[in-house]
Amino acid sequence: MTSSAIEATGLAKTFRRRGGWALRDCTFQLPAGRVCALVGPNGAGKSTLLALAAGLIAPSEGSVTVLGGHPAHVRPRVGFVSQDKPLHPQLTVAETLRMGADLNPDSWDAATAERVVAGGELDLGARVRSLSGGQRTRVALALALAKRPELLLLDEPMAALDPLARHELMGTLMATAAQYGTTIVMSSHVMAELEDSCDHLLLIGDGRVRLSGDTDDLLAAHALITGPARGAAAPADFDLAPHTTVESRVTGRQVTALVRPEGPLPDGWQTRELSLEDLVLAHLRNPAAPPLTLRALPASASPQEATSASAMSQETTA
Numbered sequence: 001m002t003s004s005a006i007e008a009t010g011l012a013k014t015f016r017r018r019g020g021w022a023l024r025d026c027t028f029q030l031p032a033g034r035v036c037a038l039v040g041p042n043g044a045g046k047s048t049l050l051a052l053a054a055g056l057i058a059p060s061e062g063s064v065t066v067l068g069g070h071p072a073h074v075r076p077r078v079g080f081v082s083q084d085k086p087l088h089p090q091l092t093v094a095e096t097l098r099m100g101a102d103l104n105p106d107s108w109d110a111a112t113a114e115r116v117v118a119g120g121e122l123d124l125g126a127r128v129r130s131l132s133g134g135q136r137t138r139v140a141l142a143l144a145l146a147k148r149p150e151l152l153l154l155d156e157p158m159a160a161l162d163p164l165a166r167h168e169l170m171g172t173l174m175a176t177a178a179q180y181g182t183t184i185v186m187s188s189h190v191m192a193e194l195e196d197s198c199d200h201l202l203l204i205g206d207g208r209v210r211l212s213g214d215t216d217d218l219l220a221a222h223a224l225i226t227g228p229a230r231g232a233a234a235p236a237d238f239d240l241a242p243h244t245t246v247e248s249r250v251t252g253r254q255v256t257a258l259v260r261p262e263g264p265l266p267d268g269w270q271t272r273e274l275s276l277e278d279l280v281l282a283h284l285r286n287p288a289a290p291p292l293t294l295r296a297l298p299a300s301a302s303p304q305e306a307t308s309a310s311a312m313s314q315e316t317t318a
């Protein structure tokens with residue numbers, strides 16, 4: 001297995017001849033074996049990025065390498081579930097699974113496909129066109145998982161599923177990642193869905209990478225602090241330099257700020273626990289906050305490599 005699942009350099013995509021970038025100047029690296037949350041506002045470029053990684057569209061500028069190769073050449077090793085879940089409507093569920101087996105004769109895991117479908121109590125004889133949105137999602141996930149891909153690209157996979165189905169299929173995804181070392185990239189707008197399962201984050205805003213890195217490293221690079229407002233009228237009155245302020249908000253007599261500390265924090269400020277959701281929301285509310293890319297190491301790196309690289313790998317771009 002290659003050490004990088006996805007490597008993008010200056011990746012950009014426009015669907016129009018002039019301007020209108022869906023994605024621009026995206027440089028990031030996703031090590032193999034991670035479960036990556038892909039988040040960002042509507043229209044940020046998440047689906048475009050997944051389609052580029054799946055080799056369905058070509059970059060307008062820059063490059064993306066998937067599993068060490070060109071996205072179109074590594075498709076047999078990649079599973080992709082797009083937002084619209086394109087399945088053949090006239091086929092039955094059983095015929096759809098048989099087609100998956102025929103297309104992936106070397107890797108097809110029939111037991112997984114049957115288990116995922118059975119979890120939804122789907123009638124194997126039902127035509128795809130008669131299925132609900134959530135049931136179609138289940139069939140699409142069964143196809144993608146049974147292919148035993150090295151990389152799974154999932155575009156809002158849980159959106160149409162009921163809470164029990166979400167819970168069950170998220171468990172199946174995580175078990176697959178743990179058992180086979182599958183890299184998963186999953187876009188979602190539901191942070192609670194991602195918080196417990198993802199160990200890597202890619203936050204995109206306006207087509208650009210805003211945050212990228214392992215979640216533990218990104219959380220460690222930030223601090224949520226509170227201090228007295230001291231009569232200041234606006235958060236802008238607070239100069240927290242040399243720390244980088246992502247966001248500061250006044251509530252009553254208190255200021256709460258999310259900062260990237262550059263040394264000891266100011267006297268009188270208290271640190272509060274920071275969740276992944278806090279981190280993402282603060283960056284979504286403040287699109288002007290400087291981006292941060294923390295280069296993560298492949299899972300196979302030695303502890304010594306990990307220590308020296310984490311000390312050297314922080315790249316902040318204004």
Ligand SMILES: Nc1ncnc2c1ncn2[C@@H]1O[C@H](COP(=O)(O)OP(=O)(O)OP(=O)(O)O)[C@@H](O)[C@H]1O
Nearest residue numbers: 015016021022040041042043044045046047048049
């Ligand atoms: N086929 C297309 N033709 C023209 N513009 C497109 C096309 N696909 C996407 N875009 C544009 O590219 C931008 C990014 O869209 P994209 O679907 O990648 O965003 P997203 O982050 O997945 O959004 P959402 O969270 O709403 O699904 C948007 O401005 C969108 O209008």
